[in-house]
Amino acid sequence: MASSPTKRPLIPSPVRPAAPNGSPTTPGQAPAPKPFWRSRGFWIYLVVLLLLNYIISIVFTSGPARMTVPYTTFVQQANAGNVKDVTAQSNSIQGDFKKTVTYGTASGTLFQTERPVFAQDNLVALLTQHNVPITATPPGSGSPLLSLLISFGPALLLIGGLLYLSRRMQTTGPGGILGAFGQSRAKLYSPDSGPKTTFADVAGIEEAKQDLAQVVDFLRTPEKYQRLGAQIPHGILLVGPPGTGKTLLARAVAGESNRPFFSLSASEFVEAIVGVGAARVRDLFAKAKAAAPSIIFIDELDAIGRSRASSATFGANDEREQTLNQILTEMDGFTPNQNVVVLAATNRPEVLDPALLRPGRFDRRVTVSPPDRAGREAILKIHTRNLRLAPDVNLDDIAGATAGFVGADLRNIANEAALIAAQKGEDQVTHADFDEAIERSVLGLRRPIVLGPDEKRLIAYHESGHALMGLLVPGADPVKKLTIVPRGLSLGSTYSQPIDDRYNYPESYLRGRITLALGGRAAEEVAYGAVTTGAESDLQQVNQIARSMVARFGMSPKLGPLNLTQPGNGDVAQHFSEETSKLLDEEVRRIVDECHRESVRMLTENRDRLDRLAEAVLKKDTLDTDEIYAATGISKPASSHPVIAPPLPANGSARDGDLAKDEVGSEIRR
Numbered sequence: 001m002a003s004s005p006t007k008r009p010l011i012p013s014p015v016r017p018a019a020p021n022g023s024p025t026t027p028g029q030a031p032a033p034k035p036f037w038r039s040r041g042f043w044i045y046l047v048v049l050l051l052l053n054y055i056i057s058i059v060f061t062s063g064p065a066r067m068t069v070p071y072t073t074f075v076q077q078a079n080a081g082n083v084k085d086v087t088a089q090s091n092s093i094q095g096d097f098k099k100t101v102t103y104g105t106a107s108g109t110l111f112q113t114e115r116p117v118f119a120q121d122n123l124v125a126l127l128t129q130h131n132v133p134i135t136a137t138p139p140g141s142g143s144p145l146l147s148l149l150i151s152f153g154p155a156l157l158l159i160g161g162l163l164y165l166s167r168r169m170q171t172t173g174p175g176g177i178l179g180a181f182g183q184s185r186a187k188l189y190s191p192d193s194g195p196k197t198t199f200a201d202v203a204g205i206e207e208a209k210q211d212l213a214q215v216v217d218f219l220r221t222p223e224k225y226q227r228l229g230a231q232i233p234h235g236i237l238l239v240g241p242p243g244t245g246k247t248l249l250a251r252a253v254a255g256e257s258n259r260p261f262f263s264l265s266a267s268e269f270v271e272a273i274v275g276v277g278a279a280r281v282r283d284l285f286a287k288a289k290a291a292a293p294s295i296i297f298i299d300e301l302d303a304i305g306r307s308r309a310s311s312a313t314f315g316a317n318d319e320r321e322q323t324l325n326q327i328l329t330e331m332d333g334f335t336p337n338q339n340v341v342v343l344a345a346t347n348r349p350e351v352l353d354p355a356l357l358r359p360g361r362f363d364r365r366v367t368v369s370p371p372d373r374a375g376r377e378a379i380l381k382i383h384t385r386n387l388r389l390a391p392d393v394n395l396d397d398i399a400g401a402t403a404g405f406v407g408a409d410l411r412n413i414a415n416e417a418a419l420i421a422a423q424k425g426e427d428q429v430t431h432a433d434f435d436e437a438i439e440r441s442v443l444g445l446r447r448p449i450v451l452g453p454d455e456k457r458l459i460a461y462h463e464s465g466h467a468l469m470g471l472l473v474p475g476a477d478p479v480k481k482l483t484i485v486p487r488g489l490s491l492g493s494t495y496s497q498p499i500d501d502r503y504n505y506p507e508s509y510l511r512g513r514i515t516l517a518l519g520g521r522a523a524e525e526v527a528y529g530a531v532t533t534g535a536e537s538d539l540q541q542v543n544q545i546a547r548s549m550v551a552r553f554g555m556s557p558k559l560g561p562l563n564l565t566q567p568g569n570g571d572v573a574q575h576f577s578e579e580t581s582k583l584l585d586e587e588v589r590r591i592v593d594e595c596h597r598e599s600v601r602m603l604t605e606n607r608d609r610l611d612r613l614a615e616a617v618l619k620k621d622t623l624d625t626d627e628i629y630a631a632t633g634i635s636k637p638a639s640s641h642p643v644i645a646p647p648l649p650a651n652g653s654a655r656d657g658d659l660a661k662d663e664v665g666s667e668i669r670r
Helices: 040-061 071-079 123-129 144-171 176-181 206-220 222-226 246-257 276-290 318-332 373-383 395-400 407-424 431-443 453-472 507-517 519-528 533-551 578-605 607-620 625-632 654-669
Strands: 083-089 092-103 106-114 134-136 187-189 235-239 261-265 294-299 340-346 362-367 479-483 493-496 622-624
Touching: 071 083, 071 092, 071 106, 071 123, 123 134, 206 222, 206 235, 206 246, 206 340, 206 362, 235 246, 246 261, 246 294, 246 340, 261 276, 276 294, 276 318, 276 340, 373 395, 373 407, 395 431, 407 431, 431 493, 453 479, 453 493, 453 507, 453 519, 453 533, 453 578, 453 607, 453 625, 479 607, 479 625, 507 519, 507 533, 507 578, 519 533, 519 578, 519 607, 533 578, 578 607, 607 622, 607 625, 622 625
Parallel strands: 083 134, 235 340, 235 362, 261 294, 294 340
Antiparallel strands: 083 092, 092 106, 187 261, 479 493, 479 622
């Protein structure tokens, strides 16, 4: 019985290459891809490419065809005046005849010839006699290697590019080269990737650390929660001003949980190619689910998470919206999020899309606030543990002198103090170095400007007006330093420092801030009868405080308890009438005028103190707190706190309110 021929499939099965030990690959294992440069098609393509390159180099570099004539023919044509021009290169001569010359079977005007080495004729004189232009070119190097590179260099570069792309296609996975754009740019920090950041490295934000302790416990022992049917929040949004430690806190969560940590900035999702952002989101979550339980941290979430309603206008960024939609789907879509916790940080939560903040996506919001005094001291202990501190350094005093500073500011101050000590050649960092570092952070670096005596005296009166108002206005922040040394963008400065952390400001304190800020301009009016441009930054501060009092805090009796700002960014919204806008401007002007008159009045009544303070700072350039009080003759108070009127009784009358106002006013007039 004849055997039937074996039927060959239309598409042959791929041959499984042998494993490194010689055994064939097992079924289901992906065969190793065959390199492109080993295929027969690659070598056919290479040969064709080289032939084309050679033909192109011959065609485009050989120049126009010239007939070769004997040297005697060339001399005869030169004697006859039929040579138009000549180009010589060593013994080779090329040129153009005026009229067509026939030699053998060739004819034309373009020619080339070789001058014999034994020729004794005076060719230059002959050509010059017939007015023939003579051009000479330097002899070629004649290097065969250079000629080879010129001929085959472009082809070799193209072949190298093809080999590179071939290797990229083997390593980029699905989608080939274009698929590489869709891969996530997140940096993976595995538990064994190096030194870990833990909660011990985070200080000053204890409340935020406590809020994230449950997340850490879930990532450590997820079965404890899953056994009871509990679900950890899908997403946790870290909200706080810049520099408060949001990114550091996220890394500490990863270090404490000992889980893979994928970190990237939200701006790394979006590229110019449409669809890349959504592809990178899918790839990021796919990698995180493969490594679950894991953490994804997205910094500056507002870069892609802005509200879609705000961009629903002409010119909206469709790519950013597609990326946001993919994030929404991954966090709470049809596909369950398998033990992947998403941490995100932003300092502008008000601009985020509402769908991103709803339960099921970012369920929990953790506020990372600027540290209080105890928190600042704890942060300073961390940032100074590697510094050699002098015995006179008191971190509690430094924490008290840095009210309003965040963790990044305190780290910069500690490093700046160390730099100052090193620049001085000191062995230890002293308290004076920290004071100088704080002044650099607040006031800026010193500027080597030489001021004339008249201008220096004017600046002294201006800054003395600020300092004296800081002593006279009740509840004002204590004045720590007065200087007429140029720093940063200012020619002089008065440094006031709060004695404690303040979270609520009475109207009297804000009015006192305006009065103090206008003290420099008022001092110029009292001492010189004129004003200068030195109060530009003061007026900006005055306008900001007064406008906030009227438009944000409702401290205007005419407008009443209204907030006229745009929700989120704090700017004054334009959704009210022109009459309201006019009234707002009038109330701002009224507050500023009242504070300006009060400042001028107080400095006029204390003109002798103003003169003594100005003379004192002219002599020493810089005065501290004790020297300021000594120059003015004012006794230093035991403490300084915001002046807040006492609460009215239950049956309080208008007379009781007037008494409270009189009590506050009496302290101002004192």
